[in-house]
Amino acid sequence: DAGITQSPRHKVTETGTPVTLRCHQTENHRYMYWYRQDPGHGLRLIHYSYGVKDTDKGEVSDGYSVSRSKTEDFLLTLESATSSQTSVYFCAIRDRVDQNTEAFFGQGTRLTVV
Amino acid sequence: GDSVTQMEGPVTLSEEAFLTINCTYTATGYPSLFWYVQYPGEGLQLLLKATKADDKGSNKGFEATYRKETTSFHLEKGSVQVSDSAVYFCALGTSTGNQFYFGTGTSLTVIP
Numbered sequence: 539d540a541g542i543t544q545s546p547r548h549k550v551t552e553t554g555t556p557v558t559l560r561c562h563q564t565e566n567h568r569y570m571y572w573y574r575q576d577p578g579h580g581l582r583l584i585h586y587s588y589g590v591k592d593t594d595k596g597e598v599s600d601g602y603s604v605s606r607s608k609t610e611d612f613l614l615t616l617e618s619a620t621s622s623q624t625s626v627y628f629c630a631i632r633d634r635v636d637q638n639t640e641a642f643f644g645q646g647t648r649l650t651v652v
Numbered sequence: 653g654d655s656v657t658q659m660e661g662p663v664t665l666s667e668e669a670f671l672t673i674n675c676t677y678t679a680t681g682y683p684s685l686f687w688y689v690q691y692p693g694e695g696l697q698l699l700l701k702a703t704k705a706d707d708k709g710s711n712k713g714f715e716a717t718y719r720k721e722t723t724s725f726h727l728e729k730g731s732v733q734v735s736d737s738a739v740y741f742c743a744l745g746t747s748t749g750n751q752f753y754f755g756t757g758t759s760l761t762v763i764p
Binding site: 542571573578579580581583586596628630636638639640641642643644645646 | 658684686688694695696697698701703741745751752754755756757
């Protein structure tokens, strides 16, 4: 299994509070991704990173920010959590971005905003 | 734009039944196609992949053939087991971007 650790695995937070989710990898892969998984929507890309300090937005980036200060860590921050951000969040990594290279996923973080 | 359309679920089958989960795609260029599986409470795992037209990916008794003429990558298994109960995602990797594109997932339940 690819060395990807997400923390925390579960979190309950109140509306309006900031929340940070962490993704840590031991594979030295350049590319890292944050997805959210919701019923009927599958996985939707929030943000991704193509190197240290290099990030870009995905299709559902509003309300989220990311940072990557080291190759191994990719942080997702909800600046002010809302109930619509209740979801399961997955981190993924890829070694290269040619079309043949698969992504490896973490175990997920279940976030509930009350 | 690039996208994946996956058969709606949920799907319920009896053990040893034949499984097909449909997946079609839209893409420019020469994409690769993937099937991922998600067991309850876990992340996604790569099940199989195909990187060019007419390639067949296979793993754990599952198969899928990359059909360029019908833009499809349907997942099949001849005899499902209870342990195959999971959510299955079709995904597309393109040569032009950084992203993977996922289908909405199909939940499979296999009953004894």
